[in-house]
Amino acid sequence: MSEDRVQELRAQIDKINLEMLDLLNARARIVSEIGKIHTQMGVSHYDPQREGQMLQALEMANRGPFSNETIKALFREIFRASLALEESQARAKMRVQRKSPEDRTEIALPDGTRVGDGSFQVIAGACAVESFEQMDEVGAALAARGVKMMRGMAYKPRTSPYEFQGLGEEGLKIARQVADKYGMFVVSEIMDQSQIPMFMDYVDIFWVGARNMQNSFLLKAVGKVNRPVILKRGLSATLEEFLYSAEYIASSGNPNIILIERGIRTFEKWTRNTLDIGGVAVLKVESHLPIVVDISHSAGRRDIAKPLARVARASGADGLMVEVHPNPPVAMSDAKQQLTIPEFNALMDEIQRPELA
Amino acid sequence: MSEDRVQELRAQIDKINLEMLDLLNARARIVSEIGKIHTQMGVSHYDPQREGQMLQALEMANRGPFSNETIKALFREIFRASLALEESQARAKMRVQRKSPEDRTEIALPDGTRVGDGSFQVIAGACAVESFEQMDEVGAALAARGVKMMRGMAYKPRTSPYEFQGLGEEGLKIARQVADKYGMFVVSEIMDQSQIPMFMDYVDIFWVGARNMQNSFLLKAVGKVNRPVILKRGLSATLEEFLYSAEYIASSGNPNIILIERGIRTFEKWTRNTLDIGGVAVLKVESHLPIVVDISHSAGRRDIAKPLARVARASGADGLMVEVHPNPPVAMSDAKQQLTIPEFNALMDEIQRPELA
Amino acid sequence: MSEDRVQELRAQIDKINLEMLDLLNARARIVSEIGKIHTQMGVSHYDPQREGQMLQALEMANRGPFSNETIKALFREIFRASLALEESQARAKMRVQRKSPEDRTEIALPDGTRVGDGSFQVIAGACAVESFEQMDEVGAALAARGVKMMRGMAYKPRTSPYEFQGLGEEGLKIARQVADKYGMFVVSEIMDQSQIPMFMDYVDIFWVGARNMQNSFLLKAVGKVNRPVILKRGLSATLEEFLYSAEYIASSGNPNIILIERGIRTFEKWTRNTLDIGGVAVLKVESHLPIVVDISHSAGRRDIAKPLARVARASGADGLMVEVHPNPPVAMSDAKQQLTIPEFNALMDEIQRPELA
Amino acid sequence: MSEDRVQELRAQIDKINLEMLDLLNARARIVSEIGKIHTQMGVSHYDPQREGQMLQALEMANRGPFSNETIKALFREIFRASLALEESQARAKMRVQRKSPEDRTEIALPDGTRVGDGSFQVIAGACAVESFEQMDEVGAALAARGVKMMRGMAYKPRTSPYEFQGLGEEGLKIARQVADKYGMFVVSEIMDQSQIPMFMDYVDIFWVGARNMQNSFLLKAVGKVNRPVILKRGLSATLEEFLYSAEYIASSGNPNIILIERGIRTFEKWTRNTLDIGGVAVLKVESHLPIVVDISHSAGRRDIAKPLARVARASGADGLMVEVHPNPPVAMSDAKQQLTIPEFNALMDEIQRPELA
Numbered sequence A, B, C, D: 001m002s003e004d005r006v007q008e009l010r011a012q013i014d015k016i017n018l019e020m021l022d023l024l025n026a027r028a029r030i031v032s033e034i035g036k037i038h039t040q041m042g043v044s045h046y047d048p049q050r051e052g053q054m055l056q057a058l059e060m061a062n063r064g065p066f067s068n069e070t071i072k073a074l075f076r077e078i079f080r081a082s083l084a085l086e087e088s089q090a091r092a093k094m095r096v097q098r099k100s101p102e103d104r105t106e107i108a109l110p111d112g113t114r115v116g117d118g119s120f121q122v123i124a125g126a127c128a129v130e131s132f133e134q135m136d137e138v139g140a141a142l143a144a145r146g147v148k149m150m151r152g153m154a155y156k157p158r159t160s161p162y163e164f165q166g167l168g169e170e171g172l173k174i175a176r177q178v179a180d181k182y183g184m185f186v187v188s189e190i191m192d193q194s195q196i197p198m199f200m201d202y203v204d205i206f207w208v209g210a211r212n213m214q215n216s217f218l219l220k221a222v223g224k225v226n227r228p229v230i231l232k233r234g235l236s237a238t239l240e241e242f243l244y245s246a247e248y249i250a251s252s253g254n255p256n257i258i259l260i261e262r263g264i265r266t267f268e269k270w271t272r273n274t275l276d277i278g279g280v281a282v283l284k285v286e287s288h289l290p291i292v293v294d295i296s297h298s299a300g301r302r303d304i305a306k307p308l309a310r311v312a313r314a315s316g317a318d319g320l321m322v323e324v325h326p327n328p329p330v331a332m333s334d335a336k337q338q339l340t341i342p343e344f345n346a347l348m349d350e351i352q353r354p355e356l357a
Helices: A002-041 A048-061 A068-092 A132-144 A169-182 A193-202 A216-222 A239-251 A277-286 A302-314 A341-351 B002-041 B048-061 B068-092 B132-144 B169-182 B193-202 B216-222 B239-251 B277-286 B302-314 B341-351 C002-041 C048-061 C068-092 C132-144 C169-182 C193-202 C216-222 C239-251 C277-286 C302-314 C341-351 D002-041 D048-061 D068-092 D132-144 D169-182 D193-202 D216-222 D239-251 D277-286 D302-314 D341-351
Strands: A121-125 A149-151 A185-189 A205-208 A229-232 A257-261 A291-294 A319-323 B121-125 B149-151 B185-189 B205-208 B229-232 B257-261 B291-294 B319-323 C121-125 C149-151 C185-189 C205-208 C229-232 C257-261 C291-294 C319-323 D121-125 D149-151 D185-189 D205-208 D229-232 D257-261 D291-294 D319-323
Touching: A002 A068, A002 B002, A002 B048, A002 B068, A048 A068, A048 B002, A068 B002, A068 B068, A121 A132, A121 A341, A132 A149, A132 A169, A132 A341, A149 A169, A169 A185, A169 A193, A185 A193, A193 A216, A193 D193, A205 A216, A216 A239, A229 A239, A239 A257, A239 A277, A257 A277, A277 A291, A277 A302, A277 C302, A291 A302, A302 A319, A302 A341, A302 C277, A302 C302, A319 A341, B002 B068, B048 B068, B121 B132, B121 B341, B132 B149, B132 B169, B132 B341, B149 B169, B169 B185, B169 B193, B185 B193, B193 B216, B193 C193, B205 B216, B216 B239, B229 B239, B239 B257, B239 B277, B257 B277, B277 B291, B277 B302, B277 D302, B291 B302, B302 B319, B302 B341, B302 D277, B302 D302, B319 B341, C002 C068, C002 D002, C002 D048, C002 D068, C048 C068, C048 D002, C068 D002, C068 D068, C121 C132, C121 C341, C132 C149, C132 C169, C132 C341, C149 C169, C169 C185, C169 C193, C185 C193, C193 C216, C205 C216, C216 C239, C229 C239, C239 C257, C239 C277, C257 C277, C277 C291, C277 C302, C291 C302, C302 C319, C302 C341, C319 C341, D002 D068, D048 D068, D121 D132, D121 D341, D132 D149, D132 D169, D132 D341, D149 D169, D169 D185, D169 D193, D185 D193, D193 D216, D205 D216, D216 D239, D229 D239, D239 D257, D239 D277, D257 D277, D277 D291, D277 D302, D291 D302, D302 D319, D302 D341, D319 D341
Parallel strands: A121 A149, A121 A319, A149 A185, A185 A205, A205 A229, A229 A257, A257 A291, A291 A319, B121 B149, B121 B319, B149 B185, B185 B205, B205 B229, B229 B257, B257 B291, B291 B319, C121 C149, C121 C319, C149 C185, C185 C205, C205 C229, C229 C257, C257 C291, C291 C319, D121 D149, D121 D319, D149 D185, D185 D205, D205 D229, D229 D257, D257 D291, D291 D319
Antiparallel strands: none
């Protein structure tokens, strides 16, 4: 008997649901029409004062049982959905968002090397350019293993103003020379938009570091450069913030962006940072941009480089970044995480195993 | 002209809003009636399969412009609001939730000392009971400053099984003896429900530590004891989880709960933990339970004990907890954060300044 | 000329270095002898008061240029090294620490299935036992894919006391019945040491959850049980704390421990937790215990289950844990992360690709 | 008897300690002399290759019982102490480090207002300049309560390129006009060094935001400006990194720096960020710079503004920063945390209570 009553009541709810559905869609059509008028008038779609008035009217009319708070919360959701309907078109225009499973950005380097085409690329080299000899030794080792993108870092963002800040333009020259000698491309970190003209002379692939991930002036500036840009996730950036930073570049005109995950800051002390491999998987779902895993900074220790390289590959990432130095203990930075050349070779053996292809 | 059109469209929206308001409340009344029937039948109110069917029906009926995803999201909000309407009555029954600004739990100790009545109480003592002499020396100092609640920790939760685990029942006896000598109450950490009978013999105020904040068997067990319980926030517990843990105790029958904030785990290294003083302020808004600030574990260093004590007082907390040891460098645990007796006296001078009353 | 002087000075330093080396080792031998005497006398090796006296003597004798602070810091290091020399023998006795690359714990189940032998095992099943039908449907699917360890969770640790807490012993019975029907083993979470006798009747592999990772009474109790124990990393536990918790079990007599990494709590919101895959790689270096990756709780979303499964395998872990439910949207817990049975089958296809073997 | 033997052995250790003390200091003197020569030669003091050779020599000479690892670790400490001895002079030169308890930076504004002199200053105003009317209304309210430093934010660092980015130079003009009308100073965020000339025309106090805390080019550039700079802690910056960022400014020539703590990123969701009040207390110990507490961004909710203001004052901070808007719900950013003008007045009443002076 009470089951019958429940069925009866449920039928009433079903009817109300459909009535509300019609009202919601009718409402959305009107909002959309207002939106078009506002666009023509150059007025912002979001009008909090109007929202405030509507909420007040509802509050005054409300007789319960829903509390005013609940009614306002539900209508705020409805307002948000209406705004979102307009934004979904904007969002459909959000450049870095993946639209379909096939949607992928492939970045083509001048020699035909591609990043994001399903291949697994390696970016490698010393933490910082220290001398021609050092770069030459590393460069030869990289080239021998088919690496095409060489780190040529000449400006080092450092915590302290008294730490080694990089060789500057001299370092860029050395990197260019070595890259040319071995047929590789120079990847180098840019720290301020004023450096762009100089970088155009030496650098093939611009790199925006973790500390500058939300430096919007720099992002917009590299968005106007016709070279690929590698964008590093901030120390404590959410994935959403990371994608929005990429959008700053993309919306300024440069679609050739490679994301790099470098570990986030957590309480754990046995690794320098915590590699967010789940985040890599999520980024492959949410964005069509290629993504590379930095196995050096995320771990801060070389003894787990091999498993992390396998992990990077397994995650669906488009490549990895690893630091290599002829003599890590005497390196001017990141001594504990840079691989020796034999360690680098062992790593390449590991990820180039044919069964992983 | 387009302004006129906007006004016209807005009037249509206002009308739709009110129609939806009526439908929402009508719907809520029906849901409520079903809820009552289900309660009589002993059936859970939450019926995900029924929800699935309603969403499917809406999806089939939807002609846009809202996408199916948006429609489903909005209706899920409506379903949630209806459930919440029922829960708000439940929530009104959530025991630790503050109902009004005047709502406060005051905990009365046998000698008339009250926690949560607007006074600022101090809980103090050594990190662990080590000997009668140590406890006696500290006890005399505490009593001289009017402290009523003395730490008498005899079971220490330690990271390693090889670290000092406390003196056990022998330690409880010492604590009881010293507390009796100076007219204080023993506060002591309980680690397993099997200890309750023994604790009833020695301990006035039970303490549930950070590592056990979500040990629901222990929470329910101390919820059946007629002594006050101090509940410490977990290392990485959200405020919501913290309140739900208190609710485990309260819903088992014991309303005399004191919350203690002890710092959360973050990346910062210059303090042992990060004291979440904003969280203290939020808990005073959300709950009527007294809350105490642990200025020892949150900092892990004694040189900022004074400012933290002032901060605790200013935050609206009901007291603070501080560790005091006759000779901190030789303490068996927490050597770096325990205050010497002269430091403790200076701290009491600071917080007992009459202008802060 | 100044280069010559530098060479001369460096020669002096080399000589001093060797003299200090001799003194350090002589000192260590004496400390070791004292240690032996203290062991015979049953006295603790660590004597902070003696250390205090030595530091004071050095301070009084110090004429610089090293400051007293530096001298004290250096000698504290020397004291620590001497203690560590003794502890290294203790450490060599720390049961969960890996002693050599070949050192691995293999856990043998009654039917010959092994965990930790280089194979990649799957632990799977519903988040919670809800009914015989649900368990039977999942159980059949698991058995069809060769899964040997089935989740049979009957006690659910929940944030709120008002959430579904599991079916209790009734749930254990169902799990046992289904496991027996399909020739699998029951894995089930124990929440309090008082449950051990009951669990012995139904459960093959004990599971200690994240909230109880530092419940030392429970750890010691399961350390006395002759069944394998799965130990889950706490929400915010460091790797060091995780291993020490395992040591509580091991040092109580039970060497059959499987570690499970389930993601740590961070600021990121697009995943429920942050899977610490670098931590998995580090644990394989530091410990000989098998480790399994929980790809359900770490992500909290099923759309990245496949890449995370590949990642788990690539990391060197000994297996993965995944939640599977016949109808996730109506599950009583964790609806968003449980896989459907077809999704589970696709996942198994992915990780059983022969080229990964 | 064995006690006698222990006494005897301890006497031997005391003797060795003093011999090592002499050797350590002798060594330090020689290192210091080499350091001076290297400074003259323009060579870096840190020579990892030389260290490598010394460690190798020690390793070859070591006969135990200390392991080679321990010996190398101890000598690395000794090397570090020697370097540190030189750095301590450098460190004594680290400009933002507090040298003595009396050491404090006081920042004098043109009208005689001082920050860091023991007074408690308030920086207030709207999150962003939106219009003259809005700024005028807020400005009048601030001036009426004696506020001297007004937010005049015209460039907003936003997560998304599609969010409101500020009014730009037009906004700076409005801020200048309003500040002049009410006799206040304009505080405004600079985002790129290219903006400096424009900012010199409108802005009294430069503000470097959290996202730019490690933008070393910008830090060095504002270090050359003769106006005070407010430096905000990064979302996830350690206190050490924060001070080093201030050192970038100070070492470029500008000593007039105000630090601002704005909450750090944690897992907690009931507040926008976690106010690190312990960090404020530590910064007062470690640095002589004034520090201000941002009670708006750290909480993200206005209902705890009052307790946080009291907390800021109690912590020993030199002031607070609070956002105030004539109509928060319609603000173009940070609607949930800005105070209304009446709320702002109530807050000022709270912190200006005479007994807190």
